[in-house]
Structure formats: structure tokens, C-alpha cells
Amino acid sequence: MGVAPTFAAMITLGIIEDQLAIREALCEYLDAQPEFSCVLCAASHEEFVAGLAGLAVLPTLVLSDIGLPGRSGIEGLALLQQLLPAAEVLMLSVYTDAERVFEALRQGAVGYLEKTTPLPLLKEHLLQVAAGGSPMSPSVARHVTRYFRPQAAAPLAGLTPREQDIVRGIEDGLSYKLIADRLGLSLDTVRSHIRQVYRKLQVNSRTEVIAKSRSRPSLW
Amino acid sequence: MGVAPTFAAMITLGIIEDQLAIREALCEYLDAQPEFSCVLCAASHEEFVAGLAGLAVLPTLVLSDIGLPGRSGIEGLALLQQLLPAAEVLMLSVYTDAERVFEALRQGAVGYLEKTTPLPLLKEHLLQVAAGGSPMSPSVARHVTRYFRPQAAAPLAGLTPREQDIVRGIEDGLSYKLIADRLGLSLDTVRSHIRQVYRKLQVNSRTEVIAKSRSRPSLW
DNA sequence: GGCGGTATCGCATAAAGATGCTATACGCCC
DNA sequence: GGGCGTATAGCATCTTTATGCGATACCGCC
Secondary structure, eight states: OOOSOOTTTEEEEEEOOOOOHHHHHHHHHHTSTTEEEEEEEESSSSHHHHTTTSSSSOSSEEEEEEOSSSOOTTTTTHHHHHTTTTEEEEESSSSSOHHHHHHHHTOOEEEEEEOOHOOOOHHHHHHHHTTTOOOBBBBHHHHHHHOOOGGGOOOGGGSSSHHHHHHHHHHTTTHHHHHHHHHOOOOHHHHHHHHHHHHHHHSSHHHHHHHHHTTSOOOO | SSSOOOOTTOEEEEEOOOOHHHHHHHHHHHSSTTTTTEEEESHHHHHHHHHTTSSSSSSSSEEEEOOOSOOOTTTTTHHHHHHHHOOOOEEEEOOOOOHHHHHHHHHTEEEEETTTOOHHHHHHHHHHHHHHHOOOOHHHHHHHHTTTTTTTGOOOGSSSSHHHHHHHHHHOOOOHHHHHHHHTTOOHHHHHHHHHHHHTTTOOOHHHHHHHHHHEEEEE
């Protein structure tokens, strides 16, 4: 933070990282940048939270490791957002497995970077966060793009177009009557299609159809 | 494409972009890189598909604009994946609105970049795709991270813990009977809770509860 | 100590859904 | 031409849901 005044455009940083060498490298490098001021560096989530109390200027951007002793970076996300509602949290981790990535995003992380990210690139990413972006390492982003591609293993694959229309109606919460109206069919025709859908999907109620069709990896 | 032999490590590119200046800039710049060989550049999706027939070497990576005359880049994604099952498609667009981003990812795009991406950075991103990554411009990624944060506006917030248990049962496709068994309740108690849930959520069927509870921006 | 909210349970009835069986019509394919 | 799959439709019947109108019990609160 040095002697320079903290002017408005400066981004105040918080860093949570248990490995001493990495923490110091991050702090020193980033604090040396004119755009950043590192206001709090901690070796654990608990330490970080405790340190917040004594700060005159709160961080607006927190860089957090995931594999921490005590409360993990992901577990601490909710608390962090409560204590620093204006701050954004960027995860920095050696782990890039889908579980952790999704859980972090779900808990409100604004981005997710590999720990191997070189410092100058990391700086770029931090600036992007400040500019409204959400930096993700490519391998992290790959999990995300995969998530959005459900039609590959979609259980609705074996259904005819008409049957899929019906299923869409069910997913939208419509009654048989409303589905019939929407598709311009008779009630009994809707019944027929649904019967067929039930046979193909091996179920016997509308809610089961929904449960089957949105078969996401149960990450939630 | 040049005279150099196409060796295994080389990435064969396809480019779909209607604006002549941009298309040429992309082709020329990328083809000049040692890592890439641009095998097909087209001004429209239709032209690209037609051009595939005459190729000796198929592209393994396609860079596609979205705002194209005729078939849009998103509409063409499915066809592209059918014709080039081994290829990955990276979207390049001036539009970064959530609708288009999600639709593209849903249709199987491997990444999504802003058109303003400088060429050297674009090259980096292309290499990342080849390395199994999914590059996304930060503003694009922001849509994605926002998507994964549903608990903020969760409509189930006003429900009591017990009522949420019931809703979970409904979401799992269970009948009243099974929900009662799972929670160790009588059928009538389940009915009572569901009645309450219906009142709070302003609905009147189990499928509507599901439709409300997973209130995603109806992108699917 | 009463009031509001939650959680539990019961009964009754009407509406919606699930299921069995049947039937016509169209398109496709061998 | 006959079989197969799809889309349409009807009817009968039984089950499940949805809804109305109760009840008892516990807990926190002012």
C-alpha cells in the first residue's frame, strides 16, 4: 500500500493463501502494481475474517485459495459475502475438478483461476473482474461449457418431436388441458403421447418425467 | 494454407465471418502462424458447409461469427457438429448478451469470444481450445457465473424447512405416498404441507412447483 | 395467557392424472 | 401390399391430486 494515497480508482485487494511463498509472491507483486493496494493478506479464512475488523479500507476484491487449513475457500464464500457484500471473490486453486468449480460458482465466486496462472496474467484477470468480467482458466471454463451441453446424453433423445413437445409442456408446469390447447390437440391425444413418453422413460407420473429429463449431474 | 505440409501437430482452421475485412484479417494472420493452417474461410454458414465437400483436410477447429446473413452461427452449430464431429467450434461475436451466449453453449460451442479480441490474444485462445480449454471473454463468462448463483432469488426462500423437504420430494418425482414414507409422515400431513406450499408459491399443481422452484431465466 | 406460525393428522369430495384397450390415417420401407 | 412407427382420437376405469374444512400440539413472543 505504501505511502501513496488510496485513490478511488485503486482496487483494494484481499488475499487468502496458506502457502507462505505463494502468499508473499502474490502480495508483493500485486501491491507493487499501481492499480492495486493489498489491504489484507491471510494464511487462512479464519485469520482473514479476524483481520477484517482492524481495517480502515475494506477490500473490494478477494483472491482466495480453496485448499486451506480449517475452513476451506469454498466454505468461507458465504461468510465472506456477508461480511463484504460489495466485494467480489476470485478463486485461485490447484484443483480444477468439476465439483469444486461448480460449488465455488454456486456459492458466488466471480471467477476461478488455476494456481499456475503467471502473475502478469493474474493481474490482467483481476483488472477484468474490476471491469465486470469473470475470468476463468480455460480448463475451468471447459467444465462449464460441458455443463451447458445436456442434449448429448439427454434422456429425451428417444422421444419423437411430438413427444418432446408434450414433455416441454409438462416441464412448464401445464395441465393436460393446457398442453392440448397449446398444441392444438385433443385431451385424449395428449394422454396418448404421455402414455408413450411414460413407456419410453420408464416412469409413471409427470413429476418423474421432469426428474428424468433434467438429469443434471446432481450438482444441485 | 501455403505449401508447407500439414503435419499432425498443426491445427486446421475453419473460419466463418461475413465481413470481408475481418475475415481476411483473421485468415491471413492465423494462417501465417506456424501452429495453424487455415483450410476454409467462408462468408456465410451455407458457403462454409458447401466448401467442406472439396477439402482434403477437414478443419478441427472452427471459428464462427454469430451475426451472419442466412443461417446464423448458432443455428448452424448443430449441422456443423454433424458434418465435423471431431471439430470444436469457437464463437466470435459482437453480441455478448446472455441469450446468445447460453444458446451457443447449449448448442455445443466450446467457447465464446468477443469480436474485439486482439489477434495475438485470439491466437492464444485458439491454442487453449486445442489444449482442452474453453476460452471465454470475461464479460461472457460473467453471464455464466451469474447463472450458477441461483440461491439469491430462490423462490423457496419463503418456505419453512419442512415445506422445503416436501418440495424436494416433489422435485425428485415422488408421489405423496413416497414423500410421506421418506419423511416418516402421514399422507394427510404431506397434503397439508403441499397445500401450504401451493398457497405461498401461488400455484396449484406439483409440476408448477417444479417450474417455479427451478426458475431459471427459462433459457430451457 | 392468548396469538401467530409451524407441524402434525383426519375426512370428504371434486378434479386431474394414469392406464388399458381400441381405432383411423399417413408415411416409409422391403 | 403388408408391416412398423408416428400422430391423432375416444372411452372406461381406477388412482392420485387438489382443495375445503376441520383438529391437536408445540414454540416463541409480547
